[in-house]
Amino acid sequence: MLFEGLLGFSTLGYIGITLLLTHITIVAVTIFLHRQQSHHALELHPGVSHFFRFWLWLTTGMVTREWVAVHRKHHAKCETVDDPHSPRYKGPATVLFKGAWLYRTETLNKETLEKYGHGTPDDWVERHVYSRLPILGVTLMALIDMLMFGAAGIIIFAVQMAWIPFWAAGVINGIGHHAGYRNFETVDASTNILPWGILIGGEELHNNHHAYPSSAKLSNKWWEFDIGWMYIRLMETVRLARIKRVAPKLRCTNGKQIVDIDTVRAVVSNRFHIMKLYGNKVIKPVIHDAQQKADRMGQKLLQRSRKLMIREDIQPGVSAQETINKVIQQYRSLATVYRFKQQLRKIWTHTSNSQANRVQRLQAWCTEAEQTGIRVLEDFSQYLREYGLRKA
Numbered sequence: 001m002l003f004e005g006l007l008g009f010s011t012l013g014y015i016g017i018t019l020l021l022t023h024i025t026i027v028a029v030t031i032f033l034h035r036q037q038s039h040h041a042l043e044l045h046p047g048v049s050h051f052f053r054f055w056l057w058l059t060t061g062m063v064t065r066e067w068v069a070v071h072r073k074h075h076a077k078c079e080t081v082d083d084p085h086s087p088r089y090k091g092p093a094t095v096l097f098k099g100a101w102l103y104r105t106e107t108l109n110k111e112t113l114e115k116y117g118h119g120t121p122d123d124w125v126e127r128h129v130y131s132r133l134p135i136l137g138v139t140l141m142a143l144i145d146m147l148m149f150g151a152a153g154i155i156i157f158a159v160q161m162a163w164i165p166f167w168a169a170g171v172i173n174g175i176g177h178h179a180g181y182r183n184f185e186t187v188d189a190s191t192n193i194l195p196w197g198i199l200i201g202g203e204e205l206h207n208n209h210h211a212y213p214s215s216a217k218l219s220n221k222w223w224e225f226d227i228g229w230m231y232i233r234l235m236e237t238v239r240l241a242r243i244k245r246v247a248p249k250l251r252c253t254n255g256k257q258i259v260d261i262d263t264v265r266a267v268v269s270n271r272f273h274i275m276k277l278y279g280n281k282v283i284k285p286v287i288h289d290a291q292q293k294a295d296r297m298g299q300k301l302l303q304r305s306r307k308l309m310i311r312e313d314i315q316p317g318v319s320a321q322e323t324i325n326k327v328i329q330q331y332r333s334l335a336t337v338y339r340f341k342q343q344l345r346k347i348w349t350h351t352s353n354s355q356a357n358r359v360q361r362l363q364a365w366c367t368e369a370e371q372t373g374i375r376v377l378e379d380f381s382q383y384l385r386e387y388g389l390r391k392a
Contacts, residue, residue, distance in 0.1 A: 005150030014152045021156065022163040023201075025059045028052040029067075029168055030201035030228040037120055038068045041216035042232060045240040053121065057130045057137035058144075060164050065131065066107040069117035073106070074173075075213060076116070078188040079313060084112075085173040088189060092178045099169030167200050176206035183220055184211035185275035185312045195224045202226035211272040212247040220247060249390040256386045259363040261355055266387045267362065268348045272312075278344065278380060279310035282337050285376045290331050301326060302334075309338055337377055340369055 009017065032052035035041045044052075056062055070084050077083045084106040087095045095102065106112055121130075130137070141160065145153035171193070180191030190210035197204040197218060205218040205226060212220075219226035235241035248269045267274055287306055291299050305327040308320050316324060328335040347353065347361050362384070369381040 005146070005148050005153055007148050009149070009152075014149065014156065017149070018156050018159050021059070022160055024055060025160065025164060026167070026199075026201040026203075027228065027231060028056050028059075029164060030203050031232060032056070033062075033064065033067050034071065034203070035216050035228070035232075037064055038071045039214045040119075041214050041243070041245050043242040043244060044235070048235065048240050049121075053126070053130060057134065058141045059138070059160050061134035061138045062164070063107075063131045063134060064126070065113060065117040065120040065122075067103075068120050069113045069115070070103055070106045072116035073112050075210075078190075078210070079177070085169070087174055087178045092174050095174035095177075096170045099173050100165030102173075103165075103169050168203065172200060172203050172206060176203075180207070182207045183276065184208065184272035185279060185310070186210045186272045187312050189313045192224075195221070197224070197226045197228065202228035208247075214245045215247040216243050217246045251388050251390040252383070252386040253388060254386060256388075259359055259366060259385055261359060262388045263385065264347075264355060264358045264362055266389045267384060268358070269389070270387075271345075271348050274344070274384075275312050275341075277383075278341055281383075282376050282380050283309055283334075283341065286331075286334050286337050286374065290334060298330070301330075305334075309334075309341075333374055336372055336374060340365070340372075340377060 031042075032044065032049060033056070036044055036049070053064060056064075073082070074084055074086075079086050079088050081089055083089065085095050085099055085102045090102065138161065142153075142157045145157040145160070147153070149156055175193055176191055177189045178191070180193045181195075182191055184207055186207065188210055190207040192205045192207045194204045202218045203209070205220070205224060208218050208220045208224070209215070216232055217226060217229045219229060232241050232243065236243060248266070250266060250270060250273075284306070287302050287309075291302050294302060301323065304323050308314060308316060308324055309327070314320070324338075328338060343365060347358055347365065353361065366381040366385055370378045372378070
């Protein structure tokens with residue numbers, strides 16, 4: 001009886017219960033640790049919040065303050081030597097297979113915890129149980145698994161212990177900054193691994209998250225799905241959650257010619273979307289046109305320059321900068337659109353710019369762009385003029 005456990009299942013039943021248990025853990029991580037605690041994108045009912053804390057204590061032994069601190073530091077230092085788990089500096093394989101070790105190492109940094117771990121639970125049970133006795137939680141989980149499922153419980157427990165370290169610490173932090181597609185041209189290397197966020201609770205849409213970190217919803221395109229968002233909406237309907245922030249919604253006013261504060265607000269709040277569009281609608285067509293007229297050497301040079309001139313996360317080294325310089329010298333139209341891209345970026349990167357100043361700078365940018373004689377740049381300028389934020 002003990003060998004079989006109190007609950008006897010078929011092989012498919014054990015697989016099903018394992019997926020259910022690990023899925024609850026994933027939901028706790030993405031909704032509680034990530035969206036609520038780290039980014040304050042939503043509020044949870046105290047009962048729901050405490051359940052997630054308790055469940056994570058049982059199934060992972062992770063401490064809320066530590067997880068939040070490491071994640072916030074990742075955003076603050078993304079793709080730098082101080083990033084706790086950047087594939088650019090640690091290596092994709094290291095982050096994928098040793099992500100949990102990198103996380104644990106960073107939790108030992110007291111400066112990280114003090115600087116980035118503020119605002120997390122600090123009640124009696126957190127101080128005396130969850131933070132103080134993390135091993136007790138996973139030990140209890142092991143005993144419960146073996147009592148309920150017998151020998152199969154050992155395997156279920158092993159999968160539970162490996163699930164978050166591999167999928168969250170490894171796959172999201174590793175592959176999610178190395179391979180995939182990008183809806184937004186963020187200044188980091190984040191990618192969307194898959195458009196359907198189910199297995200990892202919606203965290204697969206990592207580039208969307210880096211574009212709008214404080215959004216409770218990780219999906220952005222109509223064809224993307226975030227199961228974590230589905231759960232949040234369901235909890236909202238029964239008043240167990242309150243959504244605080246989502247990504248801004250855009251609107252375009254056809255024929256609008258005046259750049260106003262609403263235009264600037266829309267451009268600044270959606271700057272990563274703007275950069276992505278600029279690459280697709282302006283730089284790529286100009287490169288394509290130049291390739292049609294170039295010889296073989298020129299085509300190779302233009303092909304090498306494509307990623308360098310579009311991606312915002314790339315800091316060109318000496319070789320890369322030489323490639324850009326050659327392209328700029330040889331192709332006047334490409335030099336123009338690349339210069340206008342840099343000028344557009346300055347509208348939001350210069351912190352000294354007031355809203356009124358940004359309005360003037362964006363108006364001037366549009367006027368000058370429409371005088372270049374480059375059709376795709378002129379069309380993009382008109383698109384920006386029509387840009388605005390949709391009222392909530």
